[in-house]
Amino acid sequence: MKEFTNASRIYLGSQGLNQEWLEKAQYALNSSNLKSWTAGIRFSQVPDMITSYLKSALLNSYLNSITQRLGEMDRDLLHKAHVIYCTDDRGNIRDLSLSPDVSERVDNHVCRFVMDLLDQGNVWEDAVRWYWNHSVIWTLEAMSQEFELRTLSCMSERTWSKVYSKTLCYANAERFNSLFNIYAKNFVDIYMQSLQKEYLEPSRYSLVFYEEFLGLNAPVMGVQSILRPRMIQEKASYLTTFSMAMYHQLRKVVAAQEFAIQDNRIWFSANLETPSGSSSGRVILKRENDSLIKPCQDLIKGMNDETADVMDSICHLWLKKSTSLQEKIVIHADDILDLRGLRRQKNGHGQRGGYKAKWRERIAAHMDLLDQLWINPTGISSFTLEEKAFIISKSKDLQDTGSKGDFKWEVRPGNPLVRDLRKGKRQTSILSKRVFELDPYRQAYEKRAARYFSWLWRSRQSRGHYLEPIRIPTLLNAIRLEYQRSRSAKIIERFEKMMDTLKDKEIIAGWQYDRIYKNGQDWLELKLVVEPPQTIIDQYAKIKSATKPTKPPKLAGSLNNLGEQLRKERLRRRLTQMQAAEAIGIDQTTVSKLELGRRNPDFQTARKIQQWFATASF
Structure with a gap:
């Protein structure tokens, strides 16, 4: 949503421009402007910029692949007609390069591929949006110099949008090329990362791939037609964790270190109550069988959002592996570090081994902390009502002794959480795995x-x-x-x-x-x-509601499946529900209800959706 930094707000404020103008600048990129700008950029110098950077990146990667194979004494690679090299007195290869006569052939192949690639999906539209947002300061400044502020404020939304788009068109060539030069570099960097990840993991295939991709082998069927890396971010995977009100409150107080001494007691506790009454009781931080029951200040200092991540990890792994509510599962510190997406360290042979000892020790510290949490569901002071939040003990697996055994536990959620789980109504939820990848301190x-x-x-x-x-x-x-x-x-x-x-x-x-x-x-x-x-x-659409909603009456003709049609068309255009609602001119919740089949559209809503279907999609 927000494309502008605080510095830009300060700058615009000094020019007499307000936040409303920043909002207008974003909404000025309507479907009409997007269509015309897409056509303009497609026939500009932008494809040539991308082709130039992509060609250079591919050729460098190809030469690096040859160099790596030479290290394996594969000298047959040097017999290729397009490879040029020199040797020193000892016969070592140096100055490895490609014959100049391959340049034109590579240019043709890469150029055709780039145009084909950019015409797919919404790449052109994404480029327009990128340039539009990164030019907002200059454009608004130019508008304020050409028109009086009072004149601009009196313009209709449509007129203001046209003036903005027209002003942006007048950007000089130097500004345009400078910005899209940055875009082209970033585009190629992302593309090469996708290429390496999707097709070039097995090194023995890399040379053949590059040669066909660059047109150096000129195969009958070009590799470009069958190998097309998806230039999209890897889809986020999801974990299943608890969503009971008590667990949600427990997670919040642990992450924010909300423990304090209450009611003249000598140990720390935190409130688990919610205003709605869906959760009650207290969570207590104390050591088991400690006759002195000393406050756990050190434990509280080590408590943070990473502790909450460990809680979610335990719940996810237990829900995944356990066969009964009372069963313990074995969890290794590496299991939790795997969920965080951390890369294993290389061993002496250059292969991926385990994780750093300090990472495992940090997980062990959080496990020790969670082992000291007790829940009193009623909040009434009574030792008999206090039960552990998590049942954690060192693994009894004799195969793992020494340091490995120090980072292995038998775990299950405590009885208060298990009892809530038995109720079965909205007790689990899915959580993006990328939450674990966020920094627990800075984010x-x-x-x-x-x-x-x-x-x-x-x-x-x-x-x-x-x-x-x-x-x-x-x-x-x-x-x-x-x-x-x-x-x-x-x-x-x-x-x-x-x-x-x-x-x-x-x-x-x-x-x-x-x-x-x-x-x-x-x-x-x-x-x-x-x-x-x-x-x-x-x-969540697959989950049956506890209360059966009344089915809306069937409509005649194609309107009966309008919600499903809307969903398919929205996803085809790669729009969120909010973006689609704004484009159609209806409420955001209406889109959600229509797609879930929980509402039939009235005549006016159906007409707007049908009109949106008829508009050109980009």
């Missing part, structure tokens, strides 16, 4: 917000009201971000950076405010619309 708010959204979407599954607005103070409280009027600008900037990070990581599909705000006080009164990824919507 703690991102982690907390992601967990909150995961719990919230599961709670809203029965009604399908995923896009129901959330009050800003509600979300601030959920992530434990305190609003201070004296620091409002920095807090808002940090909040919006958090939301953008979640969108970039595809933990959420999109977000937006319900209206434009002017200052910090107005910001607190806003509501936030957050859209879940399509994977979550699809997954």
